[in-house]
Every structure is written in C-alpha cells, then in structure tokens.
Amino acid sequence: MSDLFDLVVIGGGPGGYVAALRASQLGMNVALVESTHMGGVCLNWGCIPTKALLRSAEVYHTLGHLQEYGLSANQPSFDLAAIVKRSRGVAERMGKGVAHLLKKAKVTTFDGRGRLAGRAGEAHKVSITKDGKETAQIRAPHVILATGARGRQLPGLETDGKLVWGAREAMTPDTLPKRLLVIGSGAIGIEFASFYRDLGCEVTIAEVADRILMTEDAEISAQAHKAFEKRGMTIHTGAKVGPLKKGANEVSTTIETAKGKVDLTVDRVICAVGIVGNVEDLGLEGTKVKVDRSHIQTDEFCRTGEPGIYAIGDVAAPPWLAHKASHEGVICVEKISGRSPEPLHARNIPGCIYARPQVASVGLSEEKAKAEGYKVRVGRFPFLANGKAVAMGEPEGMTKTVFDAETGELLGAHMIGSEVTEMIQGYVIARTGELTDAELMETVFPHPTISETMHEAVLAAYEGALHI
CATH class of the missing domain: 3.50.50.60 (FAD/NAD(P)-binding domain)
Incomplete structure (x- = not known):
C-alpha cells in the first residue's frame, strides 16, 4: 500500500468521517486516522447515547402519568443497568455503521493518533502513533484536522470519575x-x-x-x-x-x-462548563496555523493559515455542534476538489436541546436582532392553543418568530416544547432558502400537527394569528 494519499483526515468524529466519505465520493484517495472510536465523542459518548438515555427517562415519566391518558399499570419501575446497556448498545451499533460506510467507500483507516510531521515536497507528512510508538507515516497535499474537543476543567471543580x-x-x-x-x-x-x-x-x-x-x-x-x-x-x-x-x-x-x-x-x-479544543500534540509548531483559546482559526472554507491544512468541527470555531462539523467537512472537501460550495452560514445552523421540554432555535434572538439595529416584528404562539399538543398531553410550549420589519426576512425562530427539535428544520430551510414572511404565510401546514404553531407564530408577527 502506498503511503501517499490525496487527503488525510485526522479524527473520525461527525466532521472527520463525513469529510472522508464525501472526499471518496469525489474520487479522492483518502486516509482517516482515529485513535479511539470511529464516530468520535458525538456518536460514542455524546449526541447518540445521551438521546437513548433521555428516551428511556421520557418513557418512564410517561408511565408515571398513564392515568392522564385513561390507562393504568402496576408500579412502573426501571433498571438503571439496563438503561445504560441499551444506550451503550445504540452507540455500538451506530459506530459499526460508520465503520461499514468507510469500508464501503474504500477509505483507508488507521488506528492511532495522527500529528503533522513536516513536509515532503508538496505533501504534508502525518505520523501515526499507537501506545507511544510510531506505526506508520503517510503523506498528502491536504490534511484536515478534525480532532474535536473535551470538557473544560475548572480549578476546584475538576472531574475525578467517582464523585x-x-x-x-x-x-x-x-x-x-x-x-x-x-x-x-x-x-x-x-x-x-x-x-x-x-x-x-x-x-x-x-x-x-x-x-x-x-x-x-x-x-x-x-x-x-x-x-x-x-x-x-x-x-x-x-x-x-x-x-x-x-x-x-x-x-x-x-x-x-x-x-x-x-x-x-x-x-x-x-x-458541564464548556469545552476545550483538542489542539495538543498535533504538530502545529512551525506551521502558520493559529490557535485562539484552544480553537484553530480558519476562513469560511475551513482553511488555516498553513496552505494545505484545514480544521473543522469542535476544534475550530463555534457553534460547536455535530451537524455543523459534518457540513464543514463537506464544504472543506468540495473546495479542495475544485468545486464552488457556499461557505458556512453560522446563523443558519440550528441548535437543539433534548431535555424535557425540548428547546430548538435558529438565527438571531429578539435581543440580538435589536442590538444589531434591526427593527423587528415578533410573533408568538402557545402550544396550549394547538389541538395536537393538547391531544398529546403536551400543552406547555411556545413558538416564537423574529422578522425584519422592513424586509420581511426571518431573522430567527425559537421553540420550546414537545418535539421542537424535529420541527426547527422548517425554519432552517426558510432561512437557507431566504424565504420571507410572505412565503411562510402562504405555506400550508398539515392539521393536526404541532408544526401548525410555526405557521401561527409567523401570522402572529403580523397580528394575523387565527387561534389566539
């Protein structure tokens, strides 16, 4: 096997493995270096297993309120070990799925820690170590750093794994x-x-x-x-x-x-006091890569100050979200391949919190829009006035929209309540497609759905809500 690749990706999280898959689709010979778990923290110790835990907790909560639905069950209980086992099983299953996709795409994977090791002509050298010993050295004209982040440690509040x-x-x-x-x-x-x-x-x-x-x-x-x-x-x-x-x-x-x-x-x-980018021991010394407060500085196409070196995901700029990392991976690779992708528009990246109640948002908050000088129109619609939410027993929540009063641009949308993390994408599409209040008002939402609150919140911004 040759040690020369078109692209080396260091880090197999949601940014790194997606970048590798897209590069393979575009005909590149790709190497992916991952030291711990394919799929990264998100798939193995973050996004996915936590949602499995939260789902178990949600079901248990519902069991405790069955009488509200005309149902009954004898003394609902839970098995903590079984809840954790299910969560770990979900993560393991998804990790195997990522490994299968990489194999199918003919991405060469290396088990170990990757770091920059100088140049060999036009190519960057990447040294791969395992258990402190170098196991391989590979080369590529393009290297993507996708090493992610870890939890921040504060003096006096350090985690110890026990208490x-x-x-x-x-x-x-x-x-x-x-x-x-x-x-x-x-x-x-x-x-x-x-x-x-x-x-x-x-x-x-x-x-x-x-x-x-x-x-x-x-x-x-x-x-x-x-x-x-x-x-x-x-x-x-x-x-x-x-x-x-x-x-x-x-x-x-x-x-x-x-x-x-x-x-x-x-x-x-x-x-849970924030994150720190994994920038240590990446071989950045002697390069033009700049690091600001543990995160690598990049331009709109994920390029660092060093030609041929890129950074995506949590090791780079905020927002520090898995879906942002994946999208950056695609943008970065398409730019490398000579295509003309749109740069990342951070304000079109949705944020989701999967607590009970759920919270989801995209774009500017009302206060930020005003701080930037916009004259705004704001619409609000409560879940309590939505038939589907009441029928589901989920009447607590709200959808809020923020529009530019002069142009009708949707500046931001904010939601709290049942399943809002699934619905926010409607507003994301509106922002990406540069739709205005006019198009959103004319959009027909299915009935009965909680998504109707999205339409009513648009109408409410123009004093036209029908059900309040």
Whole structure:
C-alpha cells in the first residue's frame, strides 16, 4: 500500500468521517486516522447515547402519568443497568455503521493518533502513533484536522470519575445518586439534569450567568427555567460554586448568589462548563496555523493559515455542534476538489436541546436582532392553543418568530416544547432558502400537527394569528 494519499483526515468524529466519505465520493484517495472510536465523542459518548438515555427517562415519566391518558399499570419501575446497556448498545451499533460506510467507500483507516510531521515536497507528512510508538507515516497535499474537543476543567471543580463526573461518567452510572448538582446550564448540563430528574433524583443546577441556556432567546430561557422548576429542580443563576469538599461518598459545597449563600451536600456532581479544543500534540509548531483559546482559526472554507491544512468541527470555531462539523467537512472537501460550495452560514445552523421540554432555535434572538439595529416584528404562539399538543398531553410550549420589519426576512425562530427539535428544520430551510414572511404565510401546514404553531407564530408577527 502506498503511503501517499490525496487527503488525510485526522479524527473520525461527525466532521472527520463525513469529510472522508464525501472526499471518496469525489474520487479522492483518502486516509482517516482515529485513535479511539470511529464516530468520535458525538456518536460514542455524546449526541447518540445521551438521546437513548433521555428516551428511556421520557418513557418512564410517561408511565408515571398513564392515568392522564385513561390507562393504568402496576408500579412502573426501571433498571438503571439496563438503561445504560441499551444506550451503550445504540452507540455500538451506530459506530459499526460508520465503520461499514468507510469500508464501503474504500477509505483507508488507521488506528492511532495522527500529528503533522513536516513536509515532503508538496505533501504534508502525518505520523501515526499507537501506545507511544510510531506505526506508520503517510503523506498528502491536504490534511484536515478534525480532532474535536473535551470538557473544560475548572480549578476546584475538576472531574475525578467517582464523585465529580464528566459526561462519560454521567452516561454510565452504576448507581443512581439521590442528590445531584449540575454545574453549567448549557445543552449538556440541562440534558443530564433532565434525565436524572425524570429518574427521581433531587437535582440542583448552578449557572454562573444570570440565566440558564444563555445562547437561547431570553424569553425561551425564562420559560425553560419555569418548566424545570415545575419539575422540581432547584436552579441558582449568577452562581459561584466551590470549593468542592469530598467525603467518602458525597460532596459538600457552597453556592453563592446575589441572594446569599446556600450550603449543599450531594451524592454526585456533574461538571458541564464548556469545552476545550483538542489542539495538543498535533504538530502545529512551525506551521502558520493559529490557535485562539484552544480553537484553530480558519476562513469560511475551513482553511488555516498553513496552505494545505484545514480544521473543522469542535476544534475550530463555534457553534460547536455535530451537524455543523459534518457540513464543514463537506464544504472543506468540495473546495479542495475544485468545486464552488457556499461557505458556512453560522446563523443558519440550528441548535437543539433534548431535555424535557425540548428547546430548538435558529438565527438571531429578539435581543440580538435589536442590538444589531434591526427593527423587528415578533410573533408568538402557545402550544396550549394547538389541538395536537393538547391531544398529546403536551400543552406547555411556545413558538416564537423574529422578522425584519422592513424586509420581511426571518431573522430567527425559537421553540420550546414537545418535539421542537424535529420541527426547527422548517425554519432552517426558510432561512437557507431566504424565504420571507410572505412565503411562510402562504405555506400550508398539515392539521393536526404541532408544526401548525410555526405557521401561527409567523401570522402572529403580523397580528394575523387565527387561534389566539
């Protein structure tokens, strides 16, 4: 086998393996280097297995409310080990699927850690090591860095795998903690809080910002806060946590807010305070690749400052989402192949949170649109006025739209409630297709569906909602 390829991809996550597949489709001879699990953190220890956990928790919650649907069952219970086993099985199945796709596409895979090792003429050299020993050295004129990220560690809040968990430990608990502290209220923290609360844990959330879900529209954030408190969670915002005092099987700490100090003792702590890009030991020394706060700087086509070196996904710029990484992989490879892809439009990338209730959004929030100088028209429609949501027993939620009052452009859309992560794509298509209020008003939505709230929220922005 020749050691010369058209493209080497370092990292087999949702950005890296998609880039490799697309490059193969375009006729490139591709090598993919992955050190741990094909499919990356997302497929093995993130996006996919957490959704399996949340699905189990959702079903268990529904079992506890069967009487509301005219049904009954004797003392519903759960088997934590079986829930975790199912989650791991789903991840394993999807990982095998990725491996099959790469084999089918004739992508050459290397098991090991890849790093840049200088140049050989026009090609970049990539050294591959396993267990500290070099197992191969390959070359290519183009190298994509798709090494992802890991959880951020803060002084005094470091994860230890036993009492203070990161995402991996939170996904594979051997016992269910009765009392849980979640530090951080982004998507990861909120999803774990939702999962453990549905299984009966006493959950406390501590967020340093003045509200939870800081990347979401403030109105949606406030509604989520109320919904989580209604479920029995305790939420502290503007909170400073620490230090953590560890006992034999519990952790004590103090949470300080503007309202005062709260002493808290819990069985486990989940630390979900952001991510750090995996830029170490990539051989970037001596290159023109620039790193800013652990993330590699790129242009609109994922090119770094070093010719022939690219970066995609969580190791590069935000938003740090799997679907953004995959799309970057496609854009990057198509540009390399000589095609003319559209650059990534970050504001057209949807964000989804799979808690109960779900949260989904795309584009600008109302406050950000106003801060950028837009005169806006805002529409809101509650799930309580939607027949399908009421029939499903899911009347809590809202769809919100933000339009440019002068042009009719859909600046942003924000949703909270049942299955909104499946519906947000309608607004994403509208933004990608540059549709305006006129086209959205003329769109016919099927009845009865919760998606009708999307139409009504558009009409509401122009005082034309029909069912409120």
